[in-house]
Each structure stands twice: as C-alpha cells, then as structure tokens.
Amino acid sequence: MALEGKLLIGQRAVSGNANPINAINPATGETLEPAYVGGGKEEVAQACELAWSAFDTYRETSPEERAVFLETIASEIEAIGDDLIERAMAESGLPRPRMEGERGRTCGQLRLFASVVRAGEWLDVRVDPALPDREPMPRLDLRQRHVALGPVAVFGPSNFPLAFSVAGGDTASSLAAGCPVVVKAHSAHPGTSELVGRALQKAVKACGLPEGVFSLLFGSGREVGAALVADPRIKAVGFTGSRSGGTALMTIAQNRAEPIPVYAEMSSINPVFLLPEALKARGDKIAEGFVGSLTMGAGQFCTNPGLVIAHEGTSLDAFLDAAGEAVKESPAQTMLTPGTHEAYQEGVAYYAGHDGVREVARGQAGSGTNQCQAGLFVTTAADFLGDETLQRQEVFGACSLVVACASNDELQRVAERLEGQLTATLQMDDADLDMARSLLPTLERKAGRILANGWPTGVEVCHSMVHGGPYPATSDSRTTSVGSAAIFRFLRPVCYQALPEGLLPEALKDGNPLGVSRLVDGKREA
Amino acid sequence: MALEGKLLIGQRAVSGNANPINAINPATGETLEPAYVGGGKEEVAQACELAWSAFDTYRETSPEERAVFLETIASEIEAIGDDLIERAMAESGLPRPRMEGERGRTCGQLRLFASVVRAGEWLDVRVDPALPDREPMPRLDLRQRHVALGPVAVFGPSNFPLAFSVAGGDTASSLAAGCPVVVKAHSAHPGTSELVGRALQKAVKACGLPEGVFSLLFGSGREVGAALVADPRIKAVGFTGSRSGGTALMTIAQNRAEPIPVYAEMSSINPVFLLPEALKARGDKIAEGFVGSLTMGAGQFCTNPGLVIAHEGTSLDAFLDAAGEAVKESPAQTMLTPGTHEAYQEGVAYYAGHDGVREVARGQAGSGTNQCQAGLFVTTAADFLGDETLQRQEVFGACSLVVACASNDELQRVAERLEGQLTATLQMDDADLDMARSLLPTLERKAGRILANGWPTGVEVCHSMVHGGPYPATSDSRTTSVGSAAIFRFLRPVCYQALPEGLLPEALKDGNPLGVSRLVDGKREA
CATH class of the missing domain: 3.40.309.10 (Aldehyde Dehydrogenase; Chain A, domain 2)
Incomplete structure (x- = not known):
C-alpha cells in the first residue's frame, strides 16, 4: 500500500498545512518518505465534530456489533501483511521478531476486548427492584448501567509503534467502551500510524459505522495535541509517554470549562x-x-x-x-x-x-x-x-x-x-x-x-493485569492501561429510576436479554 | 452529653487557637454554645500523621472486623439519643421528623456499607491462573484485588447535618474501603458534628482500632480545609457543597506534588x-x-x-x-x-x-x-x-x-x-x-x-443509585456519592504476579477463603 502522508479524518484523507514531519530510520539516520504535513486547529475541530456526531449512535451499538468491529480491525491490520512489519522496523529500529510479536499482541488485544464487550461485565448492571410495600416509604424500581464517556483523544509513545499506538490498548479499550477515538500520531512512526489508521478506516466502513468513530491526526504536540485535549467534544484522554508530556496534558484538561479525566502512563523505575x-x-x-x-x-x-x-x-x-x-x-x-x-x-x-x-x-x-x-x-x-x-x-x-x-x-x-x-x-x-x-x-x-521471582518487563494482556500505579507512574492510580479492566476508564454509571420497560436500555430490561452478570439487590448473579 | 467545643484528634479532645465559631439557630437568630475554637496547620498535621500511621493496619482489617466497626458507629450514634436530634434541629432549623429520618438514613447507610464490606464485591477479585504450557510464552499466575487509597479528607454541606456530614456517606464509604478519615466539620452544625464525632471515637476504641482511623477538625475552610487537602498523607477528598468551594479544593489537589482525586458534589438544577x-x-x-x-x-x-x-x-x-x-x-x-x-x-x-x-x-x-x-x-x-x-x-x-x-x-x-x-x-x-x-x-x-414520573428529591441509598453526574454536578462523573458503589471512589487495583501462597492477601488465596465473587479467566463466579 502506497503511503500518502495525509491526515485521516473520518473516511477522508486530508492534507495538512503545518510543518512537514518525516520519520527517520534510527539505525541508518535515513529520512523516510513520505512527509507528513501536520494539521492544525481546523483539522482538530473537524475530527472532533465528526467524533461527536458519531457518539450517540456508536455508543448504543449492540455488544455484538461492537465486538465484530474490534475483530474486523484486527483482521484489517493482519491484512496489511509484511508492509506493516517492514515500515515499523524502519521507523523504530526494532527487530522483526519484536515487531511481529507486537502485531500479534495488538490484534490479540483487540480480540480480547471483543470478548470483553460480549461478556458485558463492563456494563456493571445493577438492579434494585421496587418494594411497593416497604415502610415508611416504598422503594421505586432502580437500575444502573455504564455508558460511554464520549470521544477520547489518544496519544501513543514511541516505544510500541503498534501495541500502544493507533490501534493499541487505549484505542481498543475506548472503542470497546463505546467511545469514538481521535488519535494524535507519534511523530516517530507516522508511516506505521497511517497503515494502521487506514485499516481502522476500512473496518469502520465495513461495519457500517458512522465515519467519526475514528480519526488520525498528524502534527505538533504543542498545537494539534493541545487543541485536541482542549476541544469541548473530547471527554477523556489516553496518553503514554514522558512525565512532562503527561503533566502538560493534565494541566490543559483541568483548565477546561469542563475538566476531563486524563489517563497518563508516565514514568516508573520499577x-x-x-x-x-x-x-x-x-x-x-x-x-x-x-x-x-x-x-x-x-x-x-x-x-x-x-x-x-x-x-x-x-x-x-x-x-x-x-x-x-x-x-x-x-x-x-x-x-x-x-x-x-x-x-x-x-x-x-x-x-x-x-x-x-x-x-x-x-x-x-x-x-x-x-x-x-x-x-x-x-x-x-x-x-x-x-x-x-x-x-x-x-x-x-x-x-x-x-x-x-x-x-x-x-x-x-x-x-x-x-x-x-x-x-x-x-x-x-x-x-x-x-x-x-x-x-x-x-x-x-x-x-x-x-x-x-520474575521480571517486570513483559506485561500480560489479561483480566487481572494492572499496568498503572500511584503518581507519577500514572495520573490516576485507580485504573490500568493494559488488560480488560482498561475499559472502565471510559465509562460512567447512569441510574434509571422507574423508567417504563419501553424506555429502558436493552442491558437493563426485564429478563436480562443480554445475559450479563448483574448485581440484583446487592447479590451477584453470574 | 455536655459539648466541649474541642477538636477530636484520634482519641484526644484538643483545644484550638484560631477564631472561635458558634452555631446560630437560624429560626431564632440565637447564638448556640459552646464556641468551637478553630484549629490550624498544627492540628491538621497531627490528624494526618495519626491517619497515616493507622492506614496500613486499618486497610488490612478483615471484612468482618470492618463491618462490625461500621455497625458499632451506627449503634453509638443511636445511643446519643434525643440530644442529637435536638441539637441538629437547633443548628439547622429543620423539623424533628426530618432529623429523625436523617438519623435513620445515616445509620442505615452505615449498616448497608457493613453488608457491602462483607459481600466483597468491592475487592473486584480477578484471577488468571498460570498457563505453563501456553505457546509461544507461558502465562504466569496473575491475581488482582482492590486496596484502599489512603487517608481521606471529608467536607460535608450544611443541608444534611447527619447523612452527608461527620458520619455520612463519604465517611461511611471511605471507612468501608479501608481508608482512615479526617473530617473538616461544617461551621453551621459544630455541636451535631461533635456529638457524632464522639460516637465515632467510641466506636474506634470499642473495636480496638488504631486511633488515627478517625479525626474531626473545626476551623476555617481557607486555613484548615486547604491545609488538609494539601497534606501529602491525604490521598483523596470527599466534598459536598458549592461549586466555588468544590473547584477551590480541586485546584489545591491538582497542584500538589502528588495530585489526588477530589470527589466534589457541587451544583445541579435538575x-x-x-x-x-x-x-x-x-x-x-x-x-x-x-x-x-x-x-x-x-x-x-x-x-x-x-x-x-x-x-x-x-x-x-x-x-x-x-x-x-x-x-x-x-x-x-x-x-x-x-x-x-x-x-x-x-x-x-x-x-x-x-x-x-x-x-x-x-x-x-x-x-x-x-x-x-x-x-x-x-x-x-x-x-x-x-x-x-x-x-x-x-x-x-x-x-x-x-x-x-x-x-x-x-x-x-x-x-x-x-x-x-x-x-x-x-x-x-x-x-x-x-x-x-x-x-x-x-x-x-x-x-x-x-x-x-417521579421527583428528583429523595435519593434512595441502594446499589443502583447514582448520585453523581457530569461536571459541574460533580468533579468526577465516573462515581457516585450515594449508594454502595460510592466505595469504589476510595479504592485502586493491585496486581500480584506469581506470589507464593504465603504472601498472597487473604482475598486472593487459593480456595477463595473469603467466599467472594471472582472473575476467573474472564468468567464471573458468583
């Protein structure tokens, strides 16, 4: 696949106007083509507007639809074939087995989240049935589920061009939660980012989803990254990188009219x-x-x-x-x-x-x-x-x-x-x-x-994993950025009181049509 | 019980040095005795030091010990008798049935959290057993539980002198999570606060817990409140009150060397x-x-x-x-x-x-x-x-x-x-x-x-309740301050990789000795 050096905004490929960035092969010092001309505030606004307009539709896709979408992304990434491995090797200096392993991890992670979406633990369904005869006051019917937070901005690091990048853990868990994603590509691996971004574009189209579910921006962190985190349509941020980069995004997020959570994985000496x-x-x-x-x-x-x-x-x-x-x-x-x-x-x-x-x-x-x-x-x-x-x-x-x-x-x-x-x-x-x-x-x-009696390198992608920790390891010790629990970063609970059955979301309807685990009157039903 | 007008720091009652505050009966304009002489940075530091030294012991008390402690608090509050109702009425201008109802709600809430602690959902136990024969790499044994965040600072509002105050929802859920609590009393109801604070002191003693599990401070929000949130030994904040008060605490918390979560319930027009x-x-x-x-x-x-x-x-x-x-x-x-x-x-x-x-x-x-x-x-x-x-x-x-x-x-x-x-x-x-x-x-x-077809006033204390919402209703839409899920605000996950059985926490040991619901290899076991 020929690389075009363009921003991917919804289903379009768009030319930027800011400074061009070329990847450099660290092993040779060679400049890699094409140049990625950076976007600006205009492109950030377009991507966020599309993400926002996709949000209400995307977050209410069924678990099965969303799971198939995640699986389709994995298949589309695999379908790129060796071009992806070679470009990632050239942009990172990492050896072939490492890049092949990382591709396997990335696609495995997407498929894990597909199974997580289907299993429905993320919905955290709770039901407290009405008690009309309770004294001194009756209890009304109360039910709870989790809903998606909103469009998420994702920033990856240089050291995992696949597994923590465009279709990495932050993107996979955001999409699994029902959040559209706008990725700001890392300038170290723009070509790898474009290849994976196009795979995501294809998956969005193949699954008939609104185009705003995914966009990929290139450009400077100071301009494009800052504008993205400041945009009122962005409702959470996933970041992996340096302490200075993470804390800069935290400050922007906290100074918005509506502050938003930043999940920054920053520094650790282990x-x-x-x-x-x-x-x-x-x-x-x-x-x-x-x-x-x-x-x-x-x-x-x-x-x-x-x-x-x-x-x-x-x-x-x-x-x-x-x-x-x-x-x-x-x-x-x-x-x-x-x-x-x-x-x-x-x-x-x-x-x-x-x-x-x-x-x-x-x-x-x-x-x-x-x-x-x-x-x-x-x-x-x-x-x-x-x-x-x-x-x-x-x-x-x-x-x-x-x-x-x-x-x-x-x-x-x-x-x-x-x-x-x-x-x-x-x-x-x-x-x-x-x-x-x-x-x-x-x-x-x-x-x-x-x-x-082990070593900290090697982070298993599973349900018990915690890739997180107290500040400054991360900005939010209550979360993990690896493993299935990462999905909870992008969700919030909503309680429904005495809603007619016809208005209740599928997850909360009588008879548990989605077949998910529920906490009924405080008792767990598997 | 004679009110003394003192700060309660661990098991001691201490005189402050700052400006005195007297409650005012809003129905009569009458000044109520005694005066509560405010504390300063010194008393904040003492309370935080005690809370910190109690933390590692308290957070590892068994679910049964912690549940009995919460139940003991409820009994001690009831044992105050009518003195509590009369003082709360005088300080708030609220009528007797409302105060009696609120006492019932407060004690019911403590007992609900006792049952929540025993049930163990809050531990969010996850187990991914070792897969020694997996190819290309074996999987090690990985387990996860939640642990308490650390000492919590609690700020109540004027409008619920019991249910959102000294032994209210924030305190009950913090203590349930295993976090010591330092309460900054609201200046509108200091006498009610002292009465409830002394009940808490008695419960700490009766249960043989370290005295730092609970302290109660009086004083100005600008001095005592700000120093409390800035103290490095405080790891989270629960607040109910005005938007200006909540955002002021958020700013202090974000500017610490180690930023901490603030759960501020602030403003809503419903x-x-x-x-x-x-x-x-x-x-x-x-x-x-x-x-x-x-x-x-x-x-x-x-x-x-x-x-x-x-x-x-x-x-x-x-x-x-x-x-x-x-x-x-x-x-x-x-x-x-x-x-x-x-x-x-x-x-x-x-x-x-x-x-x-x-x-x-x-x-x-x-x-x-x-x-x-x-x-x-x-x-x-x-x-x-x-x-x-x-x-x-x-x-x-x-x-x-x-x-x-x-x-x-x-x-x-x-x-x-x-x-x-x-x-x-x-x-x-x-x-x-x-x-x-x-x-x-x-x-x-x-x-x-x-x-x-109901009305928003009247907030049921149950498992499905969400008393929260997007900013500025609260500072953190991912949480609730009422209902059993409020406990999750004060917890964080820790993963244990290949730990010998003798080192594993009780909640994670083989055979599930606590009998809690677990997610085993992604499958829910009730």
Whole structure:
C-alpha cells in the first residue's frame, strides 16, 4: 500500500498545512518518505465534530456489533501483511521478531476486548427492584448501567509503534467502551500510524459505522495535541509517554470549562528487591535474569528494571560481579529515535558524574547511529536517601542503579521513599518470606503490580493485569492501561429510576436479554 | 452529653487557637454554645500523621472486623439519643421528623456499607491462573484485588447535618474501603458534628482500632480545609457543597506534588421535562407533585427541581396556574443559615429583575428570621438559550424556572445546552414514549440519574443509585456519592504476579477463603 502522508479524518484523507514531519530510520539516520504535513486547529475541530456526531449512535451499538468491529480491525491490520512489519522496523529500529510479536499482541488485544464487550461485565448492571410495600416509604424500581464517556483523544509513545499506538490498548479499550477515538500520531512512526489508521478506516466502513468513530491526526504536540485535549467534544484522554508530556496534558484538561479525566502512563523505575536468602542461594541466576530484562529491546520499556535494592555484603558483591560481566557482554542496540538516544546518554552521564555513584559495568559500544551502551551503576542507601534527584531519575533505556543498604531499616526507608511505580519486584526464597511480608504493605502503596521471582518487563494482556500505579507512574492510580479492566476508564454509571420497560436500555430490561452478570439487590448473579 | 467545643484528634479532645465559631439557630437568630475554637496547620498535621500511621493496619482489617466497626458507629450514634436530634434541629432549623429520618438514613447507610464490606464485591477479585504450557510464552499466575487509597479528607454541606456530614456517606464509604478519615466539620452544625464525632471515637476504641482511623477538625475552610487537602498523607477528598468551594479544593489537589482525586458534589438544577401528553392528561397532578418536591425542606436539596421544560400552550398555561396556586399557598420556611438565606434572596431577585423572566407566583412571606418565600418563574426557550447566566443559575432553595419551548426542536436545544446534572426527570405517558426516546441520549450525557414520573428529591441509598453526574454536578462523573458503589471512589487495583501462597492477601488465596465473587479467566463466579 502506497503511503500518502495525509491526515485521516473520518473516511477522508486530508492534507495538512503545518510543518512537514518525516520519520527517520534510527539505525541508518535515513529520512523516510513520505512527509507528513501536520494539521492544525481546523483539522482538530473537524475530527472532533465528526467524533461527536458519531457518539450517540456508536455508543448504543449492540455488544455484538461492537465486538465484530474490534475483530474486523484486527483482521484489517493482519491484512496489511509484511508492509506493516517492514515500515515499523524502519521507523523504530526494532527487530522483526519484536515487531511481529507486537502485531500479534495488538490484534490479540483487540480480540480480547471483543470478548470483553460480549461478556458485558463492563456494563456493571445493577438492579434494585421496587418494594411497593416497604415502610415508611416504598422503594421505586432502580437500575444502573455504564455508558460511554464520549470521544477520547489518544496519544501513543514511541516505544510500541503498534501495541500502544493507533490501534493499541487505549484505542481498543475506548472503542470497546463505546467511545469514538481521535488519535494524535507519534511523530516517530507516522508511516506505521497511517497503515494502521487506514485499516481502522476500512473496518469502520465495513461495519457500517458512522465515519467519526475514528480519526488520525498528524502534527505538533504543542498545537494539534493541545487543541485536541482542549476541544469541548473530547471527554477523556489516553496518553503514554514522558512525565512532562503527561503533566502538560493534565494541566490543559483541568483548565477546561469542563475538566476531563486524563489517563497518563508516565514514568516508573520499577524497583527490584533482592532479598537476602535468594541473593545468597542464586545470585548468579538472578543476575542473568536481571540483565536479560534490563537489556531487552534496548531497555526501552516503561517496566524496565531501573533500580535494584539489596543488603550490602558478599552476596551483593557477587551479584554485581555476575551482572557486570553480563552487561559488559551485552551488544549495543539501536534506540528508537535520536531524541531517545540523546536523553539516554544524558541520563547515563548523570550517574557517571555523580560523586555517590560508582560504575559497575558498561555494555559494548556500537558503531552505528543512535546505538546505546547498557549501563550498571551502584550507590549506597545513604547517598540515595540523601539525594532527591537520584530517587527520581528515570533513565529510559538499558541502565540501572543498584542501591546497597546497610540494614533492614535502611532498606525499608529506601522502599518508603520511592515515588509511585508501575511495578515492584521481589526476588525471594521461602526463607525470605517474613521480610517479604514486612515489605509488602509499602510496595502495595507504591506500585500497581507486585511480582515475585520474575521480571517486570513483559506485561500480560489479561483480566487481572494492572499496568498503572500511584503518581507519577500514572495520573490516576485507580485504573490500568493494559488488560480488560482498561475499559472502565471510559465509562460512567447512569441510574434509571422507574423508567417504563419501553424506555429502558436493552442491558437493563426485564429478563436480562443480554445475559450479563448483574448485581440484583446487592447479590451477584453470574 | 455536655459539648466541649474541642477538636477530636484520634482519641484526644484538643483545644484550638484560631477564631472561635458558634452555631446560630437560624429560626431564632440565637447564638448556640459552646464556641468551637478553630484549629490550624498544627492540628491538621497531627490528624494526618495519626491517619497515616493507622492506614496500613486499618486497610488490612478483615471484612468482618470492618463491618462490625461500621455497625458499632451506627449503634453509638443511636445511643446519643434525643440530644442529637435536638441539637441538629437547633443548628439547622429543620423539623424533628426530618432529623429523625436523617438519623435513620445515616445509620442505615452505615449498616448497608457493613453488608457491602462483607459481600466483597468491592475487592473486584480477578484471577488468571498460570498457563505453563501456553505457546509461544507461558502465562504466569496473575491475581488482582482492590486496596484502599489512603487517608481521606471529608467536607460535608450544611443541608444534611447527619447523612452527608461527620458520619455520612463519604465517611461511611471511605471507612468501608479501608481508608482512615479526617473530617473538616461544617461551621453551621459544630455541636451535631461533635456529638457524632464522639460516637465515632467510641466506636474506634470499642473495636480496638488504631486511633488515627478517625479525626474531626473545626476551623476555617481557607486555613484548615486547604491545609488538609494539601497534606501529602491525604490521598483523596470527599466534598459536598458549592461549586466555588468544590473547584477551590480541586485546584489545591491538582497542584500538589502528588495530585489526588477530589470527589466534589457541587451544583445541579435538575431539569424536569413535562412531555405533552402527560401534561395534557394530568397537568394538575404533576403541578401538585412538582410543588411538593420544590418546597420540601425549604428546597434545600441538591436534587431540588430548579428547572422545568415544556412546550408552550394551553396545557403549560394550566400547569402554571395550578403550580402557581400551590406555590402561593406554600408556607414560609426557615433556611439553614443566614448565608443560605441571603444567597437565596439574591437568586430570586435575579430572576425577578430579569427582563426575559416573568414571576408566576411567590409563596407566603414569613415573620421569623431567615425565612424564605418560595418562587416560581417562567421564561421562553429563546430567552433561556440567549442568556448563559440563566442556564447556569442555581438558586439553592425553593425556587424554580419554567422554560416554555415553541417547538420540539427548541426543546431539544434547551436540553442540549444544559450543563451536567445530578438528575433529569421525565413526566410522561405512554403516548410520549417516542419523544422520551429522542430525549434519552441527551439526558444520559447530561445526568447521573434519569427518572420517569417521579421527583428528583429523595435519593434512595441502594446499589443502583447514582448520585453523581457530569461536571459541574460533580468533579468526577465516573462515581457516585450515594449508594454502595460510592466505595469504589476510595479504592485502586493491585496486581500480584506469581506470589507464593504465603504472601498472597487473604482475598486472593487459593480456595477463595473469603467466599467472594471472582472473575476467573474472564468468567464471573458468583
């Protein structure tokens, strides 16, 4: 399929008027065609108007219609074939198996949400039947369901050109909830975005839905992104990216005449606690697993293990030796964009130049453009606790800081000082159980996901997943951006009191025609 | 019980240092003793520190322990006896049956939350069992439960000295979720607040809970209230009151180093649509019901019907005649505070002085202090649509504006122009069903609760209730402040990946020892 470099507004492909953006192949430095001429306020308004006019129709499509739509999007993405993989590889520098895996994840996610829409848990149907004889006052018939919030603005990051981008988790969960979506494409992968956007356009048409259900905008974050979040027809925002980007959108959203929720997944250093008995018994194996997780995908994951916390001593020294060896052997990898590479270099230089931090090892240096050298550093808990910037340093890439603690008490204090995180990991043996128990309350307050004897990279798309966590990991700790519960971000409850049967939504009618789980008088009916 | 005029910080009663506040009996103008000397930043910090130190223990109390605590609070409130009713009547000017009813509602609400805690729906337990043989990658064991957000700051309004105050819905749902509570008492009913606060203190002690689970502060909103919301140990805010008060707290909460959710229930004019066939067939009866709802409790409800929308014509004229007669006969009533009375007078004067608004009727004038005269006014849809201030005018009290529409189209435009509302009401007959259907999508986007052939005053405390709605009715349309779903405001999900059985929380252990409803591999098990 020939790329056109145009904005997709409903079923149209439209030329912008602002500055053109070209993708750059980070592995070669080569500029990729075509140029994507950015849109402006005009195009934002058009996309939002279409989304708004589609909203009432789309949100009342049946679960089956919406599920088929999500499945059709997945099929249309698969139908693009190898063009998608090759363009995504060229725009991201990521290898083929990773891009093929990510395509599988993206389509699997869309199909999971199709099953979620059909199952109907998201409706949260509640029925409190009338009690006409209750004293002193009768109770009227009361029923509740969830409805869609409204059109959603989606902003993806550079590091998942498919799974967190145009048809990624935010889009899939918004569409599943009944919300039209306007995506602001990431400037790092415009061609991948266009290919997936056209697949979405086709699915909208094939399913006979109003065209405003999906639009794709290109342009500057400061102009197009800000105008999109400020538009009164947008009712929620999904964002994955940097802390500064996320907080900028939060400010715009809060200053609207009608403030709206922003679901921003921003920054996390994902502490890993090496508990003493596990470290003693199998420090080598832990070091191997750690460096595998650290260097996977050039460390460009929001769940990358950027902080390791352990007791000082011979076991930790042995771990550092083993991990240092593995880091030294780790090959250079191409990073996603020149900007990402530059920020990584700065972050590593910060550790390298810090008085309280010692370099343990660096990975192999590369010869190509935008290649990163992994980095492993160590500091003491005293230094870590004494310097706020060390606690808040997220180096996006394959770089990690080990914090050596002189006592249990110091280790607890390090844990307590952490900001909100996506994940917290325990490497532990049975003999560490008491210590793990004493850490758990702190970790529960700090993180959205707690792991034992695994690694935080690799986020399963399932019903129990929480890819979220207290601020600044995300803007809203009550939610997840991965897994089926992500749909609840885009819904709100409505109560219907004594409505005639003919006016009740299908989900609430007598006899439960949709066959969904309901809470009747407070009792769960599966 | 002798009132002491002190702040309750944990189990202590403490004297403040700031300006003293005395309640005023609005019916007599009399100053009520004792004086409540306000606290300052010092007392806020003490209460927050205690709440924080209680948090990890309290949030892990078993459902049974927490349920018994809620039931004990209810019993302790009942044990205060008539002193509570008399003080609440003196501080609010509300009549005895209303205060007795409100006490019943308050204790019933606490007992409802006890049953909710035991039932365990709030845990939202999800289990995705390990799939060790899955290709290409095995799935690890993943489980999810909800945990409490942290200490909650609660601010009540003047109009429900019991049900939305110290032990009201926000406190009950926070405590049910496992969150300690710090209440900032409303200055209109400090004595009622102290009585209920002491009942809570006793319940904390009787149940052997850490004292920081509950504190009660008196003082100025600008100092004590602002310091409370800004305190880093507070993790959420429950507020019921004015739009200016709610948005001020939202701004403080958003500007913290760690922003936190504010659940502010603020302003609503609760539109009532009189559909043509119902209006023709039974305009008199509708007028009677309407004026009953309008004037109940001097109209001092956030669900008071402040806006009536109908087609112009003889049916509406007849309705206005009948409603006007009923308003004229409605006796004067004492309002809650001098400030409420003054704001009401200003609101009515605004309608009376507006060129596009005609007075239909005023109620009887009173002879005592702070007495209000009900008011009914009428305008045209053209005037209403032409003047933003008319659309946004919330007159807190027994005053309502009727909007006469020249066409269906105009009526739809009036509906579409409304801000977010707690409720929207349809007076309709079977022959109005098509028109109701065409209005429903708009009403669903505007309101948290939609009623047919009832009146919005009277909010059932049950599982389906939504006392919420789009901004500015509330700050967060995804939630309710009344009913069992209010508990979800104070919870967040945590995912546990491959944790050893010995480390898993009770709710997630194999065999489901708490016997709660679970979503296993996406399938509901009741």
